[in-house]
Amino acid sequence: MAANKPFKVLVNPNSTDAEKAAKEAVSKHKTLLIAGNCWVHYSGRAKSKLEPGERILIIKKDGSLLVHRSTGYEPVNWQPSGCIFHTKLKENVLEIHAVRQKQQESVRVFFDNIQLEAVLDLVDEGEFSLYVTEEDMQKAVLSKPALIEDGFRPISYEKKTEPGFVDVYGVDKAGKLVVVELKRKTASKDAAFQLSRYIDAVKARADREVRGILAAPSIGKDVQRVLATLGLEFKRLDPKRCGEALRKADTKRLSEFFNET
Amino acid sequence: MAANKPFKVLVNPNSTDAEKAAKEAVSKHKTLLIAGNCWVHYSGRAKSKLEPGERILIIKKDGSLLVHRSTGYEPVNWQPSGCIFHTKLKENVLEIHAVRQKQQESVRVFFDNIQLEAVLDLVDEGEFSLYVTEEDMQKAVLSKPALIEDGFRPISYEKKTEPGFVDVYGVDKAGKLVVVELKRKTASKDAAFQLSRYIDAVKARADREVRGILAAPSIGKDVQRVLATLGLEFKRLDPKRCGEALRKADTKRLSEFFNET
DNA sequence: AATTAAATTTCGCCT
DNA sequence: AGGCGAAGTTTAATT
Known part of the structure; x- marks a missing residue:
């Protein structure tokens, strides 16, 4: 556990201390957190009033602002990053005024009672990754082959050690052999060449025509040209739809499929 | 100022106290607020990992969950209302697990260091009112045409892509054709010219006299002159009164109007 | 720079 | 209950 970090917490502060802390937070680009009784005026693209x-x-160091009620996942009032803040004290009411030049918007929050106020210095370098695993995509294709194309029937699959690449072998509507290479992100040139090598290897063994499909969320124009040159195909495969297909799939049957291979 | 309300604030709590407070907040449907070092796993429609x-x-009493980073107006992880929470303590790491049955989703937040934890009982009965979007003004005029002028009868309406401009067509007491252009804010020169263009177009088609009314909360002196030059009229239209008119309007009748056009 | 599309979109209204 | 559309939508990607 790291040593305690410097931060300020005020419980039931008076308005003077509250404003002082708010000013400090804003000027030093710290995170400001206030819980208390307030009312809010918003004016910009629309207007709103909160009794x-x-x-x-919450005011963050990048100049974003959030007002959260006691229920609901969405903020009742907000302002994206880039706000400039002003504080004002008048008759023991703390006003925090957020102005966003870009959109000509402003939010005013008035506190007449504060239960808790904190000035935090949040250090956050952690990476956020939103993903569909290669295995997820593979499962999705196996459970719903139409994601690749109508009439596609998987025969077997192979998991590779290289991250991001998973192949599915099968046959198309016409009975032609198909090799599918899945990629989690935008298809790269490397992926195209890799698929091409597989195809060549399979062709050499099977001694018959083999289709190659590179399935990925997206592809660049240049990679598309490479694919065409290599005689391969691209199929857009939305990770999201893979996820949906997975959820809707008959889990039991799917697990059986995986077990029997 | 009201008497101080009961709430709990923990600064640098140990994991045992932290879990106890979290359990209390969740079970008693209070608002839980934690600032500290954490990592998050999300799994559901997609998957995500936050280092x-x-x-x-923030966990609210309705079972919604928010994880906010030090920047950005949007939460990095979240869960809408309706979650069920479980807490677990393992080697001084506090795990808060939110499960949403409806969408088959789960978010796990792990804290290994907590700077601040608060259990709040937010009492919030204040009304939130969002008023006067362009569409609101249009609806208000349609439901209460007298807002424009006595005897005005709307015939049809048109929504434009340009933000802030909505037209209503109708006839006045004398049966003369009227084109109304609504503006949410102070009428601009652009609005005047735009209305003028409409009028010209309508005149060309209808081949008869057409009145043009620019309705807005306010107008500048210069724009007023422009209007006069163009032979157009200005009608002050208070956004607030529009909102009131809308609330008082017979909703059923209004929806019928929208359906029959 | 502008336009389009996606979002773990959510939320509300209508059928 | 399901489907459609709007949101103070925002944000990213693409043209």
């Missing part, structure tokens, strides 16, 4: 009630206000 | 870093976690 008094207890909410949570 | 360790310092963030803010």
Whole structure:
């Protein structure tokens, strides 16, 4: 556990201390967190008014603002990053005014009672990755081969050690052999060449025509040209739809498929 | 100022106390707020992994969950209302597990260091009102044409892609054709010219006199002169009164109007 | 730079 | 209950 980090917490602060902390947070680009009784005025593309009630206000170092009520996943009022903030104190009411030049918008939050206020210095270098695993994509194709094309029937599959590449072998509607290479992200030139090598290897053994399909969420124009030159095909395969297909798939049957191979 | 409300604030709590407070918040349907070092796993429609870093976690009484990083207006991980929560303690790591049956989703948040934890009881009955979008103004005029002028009868309406402009066509007391252009904010010169172009187009088709009314909350002196030059009229239209008119309008009748056109 | 498409979109209204 | 459309949508990608 790391040593305790420097941050400020005020419980039931008076308005003067509250404003001081808010000013500090904003000027030093820290995270400001306030829980208390407030009302909010928004004006910009539309207008809104929020009558008094207890909410949570968050202001981040990039100049984004959030006001959260006691329920609901969405903020009741907000402002994307890039705001400039002003604070004002008037008759023990703390006003925090967020102005966004870009969209000509402004949000004013007025606190007349603060339960909790914190000025945090959040250090966050952690990477965020949203993914569909190669295995997920493979499972999706196996459970719903039409994702590749109508009439496609998988015969076997092979998991490769290289991350991001998984092949599925099968036959198409006409009975022609098909090699499918899956890629989690945008198809690269490498992927095209790799698929080409597989195709060549399979052709040499099978001694008959083999189709090669590179299935990925997207492909660049240049890679598309490479594919065409190599006589290969591209099939757009949306990771999201793979996920959907997976969920809708008959899990039992799918697991059986995996077990029996 | 109201008396201080009961709530709990923990600064640098140990994991045992942290879990205890989290359990209390969830079971008693309070708002849970944690700032600390965490990592997050999400699995559902997609999958995601968030490497360790310092963030803010909010769990609301309706079972919604938010994980906010130090920047960005949007949460990095979230879950809409309706989650069921489980907490677990393992080697001083607090795990909060949110499960949503409806979508078959789950979010796991792991804290190994907590700077601040609060259990709040937010009381919020304040009304939120969003008012006067262009469409609102249009609906208001359609439901209460007298907002434009006495005896005005709308015939049809048209929604434009340009933001802020909505037209209503109708006839006045004398049976003369009227084109109304609505603007959410102060009428601009552009609006005047735009209306003028409409009028010209309508005149060309209808081959008879057409009145043009620019309806907006306010108008500048210069724009007023432009209007006069173009032979057009200005009608002050208070957004607030539009909102009121809308609320008071017979919703059924309004929807019928929209259907029959 | 502008336009289009996607989002773990969510949410509300209508059929 | 399912489907469609809007959102103060925002944000990323593509032309």
